[in-house]
Amino acid sequence: MKWLQQLIMLWLATMILTGCWNRAELPEKAFVLGAAIDQIKPDKIKLAVQIYKPGQKAGAQGGKQAEPYVNIETKSESVFDAVRDITLHLGRKAQWSHIRVIVIDDETAGKTPLLSLLDEFYRDHETRMSTKVVISKGNASKYLEIKPLIEQTVTHQMKRMQEIGLRESGKVPAVSLLQLAQALKSQVPDIILPYAIERKEGVILPGAAMIKDGKMIGTLTGNQTENILMLTNQFKHGALRLPCERSDNNKKPKVEAVETHNTRTKITPVLNPDKLKVNVKVLIIGNISELKCSRLDKREDEIHFQQRLKEEMEKQLMETIRFTQEQQIDVIGLGNTLYRNHTKVWKEWKETWRERYADADFEIEVTADITHTLTTVGKPVSAK
Incomplete structure (x- = not known):
C-alpha cells in the first residue's frame, strides 16, 4: 500500500505543476530598447525603434566594437500597425518588456493628445509602466541615432539622465508611463515632461515641456523646471545659485552656490x-x-547669508508661479489638492479653475537653513 500512496502523491504533484503552453524562443524575439514617434501626416505616424542586437563581438581590425543595437523605422496610420511591421524588417516579433524610453517630437505633442498617441503602449501587456517619456525638440527618430557618451545605448542614457538628474541635480523631471497617465486622467490634466535637445556633444535635457490638457503648450527653462520640482516636493539634492550683492552697478554680480x-x-x-x-x-x-x-566670520554673517538665500528663492519661485499663471497651467497640482481635500468647493470651481488659478494670490515663505560651510573658514578660499 505504501507504493500506492507514493504513486497517488506523485500524481497529485503533477497536477499543480505549470508548463510552457505558449513558449517563444529567444531567436524569435526582437528586444526593443527605445521608441520614437513622429507624426508625418495628419493620418500617418512614423515609428522608430531601437532593437538590441545580440552576439556582438570585437571586430578583427583594431578590435573595434560593433554597435549593440539596430534602428528600424516603420510608417502607418496607427502605432499598433507600425509595431507589427517591425517583423517585416527583422523576421522577429517586437518584445517590449525591456524598453527604456519613448520619445515624442514637440510638434506631434502639441497637436495630438499624448494618451491617445500612447494608447497602444498602455494596452500592450509587455510594456512596463515604468518606461520613461521624453519630448524632443524636432524629429524624435533622429535622437535614436545619437551616439551615447557613456552608456551602451542613447535610450538607456536618456533614462539614466532623468533618474539621476532628478535625484542629484533637481533640474529634470523623471516621468513614467504610469505617472503620465495618472496626471492626465486627474482633475487637472497638467504635467511637465523632460525636454530633449540635440547638441554637438550629444543629447541633453536642459528643461521641461509643459503639458496642458494632454498637449504640449510650451517649455520651461532649467531654472523654472528646478522651481516646479521644488514646489511639487520632487527636488531633494541640487545646487542653488545665489548672486553676490552688487558693489558696482556696471558689473554683473558673481554667483555663489548652495x-x-x-x-x-x-x-x-x-x-x-x-x-x-x-x-x-x-x-x-x-x-x-x-x-x-x-564672508561668514560671525554669526550675524551667517544669518545675513541665509536671509539673502531666502529672498532670492522667494523671488525665483514667485516668478515661476506667475509664469504658470500667465499660461493658465497648474503644474504644481493645486487643483488636484483642492479636489482631494475640499471636494464640494472643487465641484463649484472646476469649470472656471484655469481662470481662478491665473488670478490667485500666492504668498511664498522660504526658510533657509545653512548647516555647514564645508571648510574651517567661512570665506572664499581665494581671500586673504
Missing part, C-alpha cells in the same frame, strides 16, 4: 468665494558649496 540635501514644500489653499489665496512654505536645508564674495 548645495541642498533636503527641501520640503507645503502648499495650503485659503478658500475665499471671491479670490483664491495660496500660502506656500518652503524649507531648504543645505551646505555652502562655493563662495565668491561672502
Whole structure:
C-alpha cells in the first residue's frame, strides 16, 4: 500500500505543476530598447525603434566594437500597425518588456493628445509602466541615432539622465508611463515632461515641456523646471545659485552656490468665494558649496547669508508661479489638492479653475537653513 500512496502523491504533484503552453524562443524575439514617434501626416505616424542586437563581438581590425543595437523605422496610420511591421524588417516579433524610453517630437505633442498617441503602449501587456517619456525638440527618430557618451545605448542614457538628474541635480523631471497617465486622467490634466535637445556633444535635457490638457503648450527653462520640482516636493539634492550683492552697478554680480540635501514644500489653499489665496512654505536645508564674495566670520554673517538665500528663492519661485499663471497651467497640482481635500468647493470651481488659478494670490515663505560651510573658514578660499 505504501507504493500506492507514493504513486497517488506523485500524481497529485503533477497536477499543480505549470508548463510552457505558449513558449517563444529567444531567436524569435526582437528586444526593443527605445521608441520614437513622429507624426508625418495628419493620418500617418512614423515609428522608430531601437532593437538590441545580440552576439556582438570585437571586430578583427583594431578590435573595434560593433554597435549593440539596430534602428528600424516603420510608417502607418496607427502605432499598433507600425509595431507589427517591425517583423517585416527583422523576421522577429517586437518584445517590449525591456524598453527604456519613448520619445515624442514637440510638434506631434502639441497637436495630438499624448494618451491617445500612447494608447497602444498602455494596452500592450509587455510594456512596463515604468518606461520613461521624453519630448524632443524636432524629429524624435533622429535622437535614436545619437551616439551615447557613456552608456551602451542613447535610450538607456536618456533614462539614466532623468533618474539621476532628478535625484542629484533637481533640474529634470523623471516621468513614467504610469505617472503620465495618472496626471492626465486627474482633475487637472497638467504635467511637465523632460525636454530633449540635440547638441554637438550629444543629447541633453536642459528643461521641461509643459503639458496642458494632454498637449504640449510650451517649455520651461532649467531654472523654472528646478522651481516646479521644488514646489511639487520632487527636488531633494541640487545646487542653488545665489548672486553676490552688487558693489558696482556696471558689473554683473558673481554667483555663489548652495548645495541642498533636503527641501520640503507645503502648499495650503485659503478658500475665499471671491479670490483664491495660496500660502506656500518652503524649507531648504543645505551646505555652502562655493563662495565668491561672502564672508561668514560671525554669526550675524551667517544669518545675513541665509536671509539673502531666502529672498532670492522667494523671488525665483514667485516668478515661476506667475509664469504658470500667465499660461493658465497648474503644474504644481493645486487643483488636484483642492479636489482631494475640499471636494464640494472643487465641484463649484472646476469649470472656471484655469481662470481662478491665473488670478490667485500666492504668498511664498522660504526658510533657509545653512548647516555647514564645508571648510574651517567661512570665506572664499581665494581671500586673504
